[in-house]
Amino acid sequence: MALTTLVLAFALSLGIVLMTPTPAPVRMTVRDAASVLEGKRSGAFGLTIRSAPPTPPRIVEVEASLARMLRVRPDKVRARWLDSDGAGKGKATGQSVILVGNRTLLVDSGAGGFRMRYGADVRIGPDVEMPAFEAAVRQDDGRWRTVIPTDRQLAAWRLRLFVAFGLTLMLSAVLVWIAARRLSIPVRNLAESAARSDLISEPPFRDEGPAEIRAVAAAMNAMHQRLADQAEERFQAFAAIAHDLRTPLTGLRIRAELVPLGERERMIHDLDRMAAMIGEVLDFAQIDRHRLCPKHTDLVAFLTAIRDDRRSLDQDVDLASQLDDGCAMVDKPLLYRALDNLIDNAVRYAGNAILSVEDRDTQVCIHVDDSGPGIPLNDVGDIVAPFRRLEPSRSRVTGGVGLGLAIADRIAVAHGGRLILDNRQPHGLRATLSLPSRPFA
Structure with a gap:
């Protein structure tokens, strides 16, 4: 794709350069130069102050005409050609200027024919268009006011090239975007399938897209099957x-x-x-082998039923005074098992449990709070590991086999959520099942 894009961009750029017409040579008149030297601003010419006049060879014919227009002595004016190849013609005088080497020829044409002159006999009119030249007039301080034409034609030519190259970039960008989409969509689908996959699902990676993506999907499906x-x-x-x-x-x-x-x-x-x-x-x-059967569940009603069951067993389990309305797509038997384990831990270690629901836009949180000793900060991250217990004696009197929190964590992850443990202040523990509030997919 990169090679194709590079070749296409080069071909378009080359075509643009070949098809763009060559800019016409710059033309100017003695009147143009005189106006700028007298202080009139023009975007077609630039005016600078220099310590030295233009370098030879000089154009005495242009200098004489410019001196007459500026009303200064000829020795205070300097001029030289910037383009030694070209010719110009007068707008109304019938005059033309032809450059032959370093010699300037003035051609006066009319109905009766034409006459060529050069040297001291040449008097160039102020409106005769000539090839670009540099002109300067000496100031009273000895420095030279110098006028040079800006290359308007070349600037326009460059602008056309920039526009053409911009169009080439846009066309190439569209093609690259299409190609990138063709590659990125299968890759994104591959990533989404990997995020949703489990060991009991069918081969989750779709065989689509370029050959490389299909090969990766086939390899990942084979790996998935081996692991399953x-x-x-x-x-x-x-x-x-x-x-x-x-x-x-x-x-x-x-x-x-x-x-x-x-x-x-x-x-x-x-x-x-x-x-x-x-x-x-x-x-x-x-x-991990259980296939989720999520159903739309009113979590407040769900927790109320759990509270009533626990109170019937004479356990100190209650609902918080303030509950948010919360609904989620959950597998009710699995969620019941997770909350059962969390409540068992709270009742065993603290003697009580307080249940609450908190709606956080895209997440709905079920909290199980107790007033027990909490968990040491160093153990908060490891306590959900299977067979991990804070009390190392393994006695059934002081705890289970260390799978209650691990089971609750697995159930939360299976629903696309997570189990969060956090110490309360001044004492106690909060176990939170954070679940997606959107429909589970």
């Missing part, structure tokens, strides 16, 4: 092990009923703990 197959194999192996463990656990629990009372309670407690751990680990592993 590996994850499925590991989950099946893990689920089989967990299922096989439940059978001996059930048998052990039955046999524990025959053990004397003191040992029986400890054995049954350990067996129940193992069964609960297996259940939590299976729930954690199944989140």
Whole structure:
């Protein structure tokens, strides 16, 4: 694409240069020079003050005519040709000037023919158009007022080239934009597909666009399938092990009923703990395999129902005094599981939980506040990691297996949101599920 654009731009530029007509030579008269030297401003000429006169060869014929117009002595005037190739003609006098080498010929033409003169016998009229020349008149301070024509024709020629090159740039920009769009749209689709993909979806990368993009999409689809197959194999192996463990656990629990009372309670407690751990680990592993079924949900009504269920269990769970109206597209069983884990943590460590909803335009936040000890700042970023607990004893009395926050975080991410943990002031913890308020796609 870059090579094609470069060749096209070069071809257009070359065509413009070849088709643009050569500018006509600049013409001026003695009257033009005299007017500027006398102080009249003109955009076609530039006036400067110099310490030295124009360099030879001099044009004595032009100097004599200019001296007559300025009413000064000829020795105070200097002139030289800027363009030694060309000719001019008078507007009404029938005079023309022809340059032959360094010699200036004046041609007087009329009905009876023409006559050529040069040298001292030449008297050039003030309105005879001639090739460009530089003229100067000496001031009283010894410096020279010098007039030089500006190259109007060449300036116009350059302007035409600039306009033509600008049009070339615009045409090239359109072509480059079309080509870039042809490349960027498949790349953007590829990025969006990667952001939405998960291990349980079909191959998410569309095979479209240039050959390179199609090759990347095919490779990423193959990688996605390999990862999905590996994850499925590991989950099946893990689920089989967990299922096989439940059978001996059930048998052990039955046999524990025959053990004397003191040992029986400890054995049954350990067996129940193992069964609960297996259940939590299976729930954690199944989140990534769960296909979301989002539905439009009134979050205030949803939290009210959760509050009522918890209060029926004699738990100190309540709603905040002020609630924003909030709705979102959520998978209600998964969201219930996430909030269940957050409320369990709040009740276990602080004895209470306060639920609230905050609408933030594109995000709707569900807060679970407590008045407990909070989390050390060094552990806020790591506490959501699987099997991570602040209390290292692993005792079921002081906590679970370290998957409650990890499960809540996975559920938030599955909905396109995130779990945020932040200490409250002066004490307590706020766990926030930040979810998109727009329809979930």
